[in-house]
Amino acid sequence: MENMFPVTHSILSQHALASEILPLYFRESTPSCRLLVRGMNDTYLIRSGGSEYILRAYRHNHRSLSDILHELDLLQYLHGQGVGVSTPLARYDSQFLSEVLAPEGNRYLAVFTYAPGTFRPLTSEIARSYGQAAARLHRAMKFFESNYHRHHINLKYLLEDRVPWILPLLNHRPKDQLFVSQIGHFLQQQIDKMSPSLNWGLCHGDLNGGNCHIDNDGRVTFFDFDCEGPGWPAYDVAVFNWSVRDMPDRSVALKLWQEYLDAYQSEMPLSAADTTAIPYFVAARQIWLVGLHCEHADEWTYGNLNDAYFDRRLRILQELVKEQKWDIMGW
Structure with missing residues (x-):
């Protein structure tokens, strides 16, 4: 079959992410990767070296590369200002984004620190x-x-x-x-x-x-x-x-x-x-x-x-x- 059948939105394999993408961020341990939330973007929970992280797989064509880089810049800036935010994690080559070719097209990936604490019901x-x-x-x-x-x-x-x-x-x-x-x-x-x-x-x-x-x-x-x-x-x-x-x-x-x-x-x-x-x-x-x-x-x-x-x-x-x-x- 020469042409792949069109896909609206794919789910990236958590096993492939763990073996092919996460070593770009984590080398001293074997991280685990589990799909956490399927939504506008897809969210994966990463565990490595006793710590937790979040991997986001951005939806194809949902945000431009400029949009995403603006977001990552903002988070680093806010962290530097002492604001409590989940911040992007750099790869070993100092880049903050990875890119994979999914069935629907290119998708960007970013890894973030896990926000401490938990969601609390409103009081x-x-x-x-x-x-x-x-x-x-x-x-x-x-x-x-x-x-x-x-x-x-x-x-x-x-x-x-x-x-x-x-x-x-x-x-x-x-x-x-x-x-x-x-x-x-x-x-x-x-x-x-x-x-x-x-x-x-x-x-x-x-x-x-x-x-x-x-x-x-x-x-x-x-x-x-x-x-x-x-x-x-x-x-x-x-x-x-x-x-x-x-x-x-x-x-x-x-x-x-x-x-x-x-x-x-x-x-x-x-x-x-x-x-x-x-x-x-x-x-x-x-x-x-x-x-x-x-x-x-x-x-x-x-x-x-x-x-x-x-x-x-x-x-x-x-x-x-x-x-x-x-x-x-x-x-």
């Missing part, structure tokens, strides 16, 4: 620790400079590129299809109108509470900067609000959000404009996520994008419209 104390750490992260990122280009977390990234993926999958739900189209247009107008007054700077892009570990002393270590890029820090703050909106107890969610927000502002106060923008960014985040799921349905399966999925995801948007009294064509 008031954890929300406060997270809010303070997020503010310190934003403050440190203000002064980062890189020679590498990075994608921007802007209206195109959050909305314009996402809504077109959602609408065809709502053909059987015309009322919801119209709603998504209208709220997407509404959010673009409103955020564009507010943007001259909003702070702009480097963002993590996915500060949802799950992309960090907390140790026994309360120290927060951030990881998974795959979504980082120049954007609105208020969006980064809004992602935490978005993450607790799915909690069954609304009063608990509101308390955790307020604890987080107060702790963040104790370190880095938000402007009035940034605070006003947060509900709009919460809605934009939801559209971004649904659009991402729809875009990659050929891999993550269309079966997951059923009516129950859209009921749950659109409910948050509908609740925001009512809560904020947004005028969206009769909704």
Whole structure:
């Protein structure tokens, strides 16, 4: 068979990674490699010499080489500034990236230190620790400079590129299809109108509470900067609000959000404009996520994008419209 059959996304063999890639990083031991998470990128747990590391296999064509090098530069810079982050590990030839040819095309690989501590369920104390750490992260990122280009977390990234993926999958739900189209247009107008007054700077892009570990002393270590890029820090703050909106107890969610927000502002106060923008960014985040799921349905399966999925995801948007009294064509 001369031509390989097309592949959407392959899973790299953990055994091949251990034998062919990990010796570039580890020579004094025989490291083990186990697939940990299959997602936008694939994550492997590495054990070597009594320590744990993370190997990320970047998705083909998901990020440019410049995007990835920007991320690795940022992590090294933040570590040098004393910020708790998972940092890239250099190979023995001082390079930070490896490259392999997968069935779908070239894929980049990077190895990172393992974030100390563990993921901790949200409590008031954890929300406060997270809010303070997020503010310190934003403050440190203000002064980062890189020679590498990075994608921007802007209206195109959050909305314009996402809504077109959602609408065809709502053909059987015309009322919801119209709603998504209208709220997407509404959010673009409103955020564009507010943007001259909003702070702009480097963002993590996915500060949802799950992309960090907390140790026994309360120290927060951030990881998974795959979504980082120049954007609105208020969006980064809004992602935490978005993450607790799915909690069954609304009063608990509101308390955790307020604890987080107060702790963040104790370190880095938000402007009035940034605070006003947060509900709009919460809605934009939801559209971004649904659009991402729809875009990659050929891999993550269309079966997951059923009516129950859209009921749950659109409910948050509908609740925001009512809560904020947004005028969206009769909704």
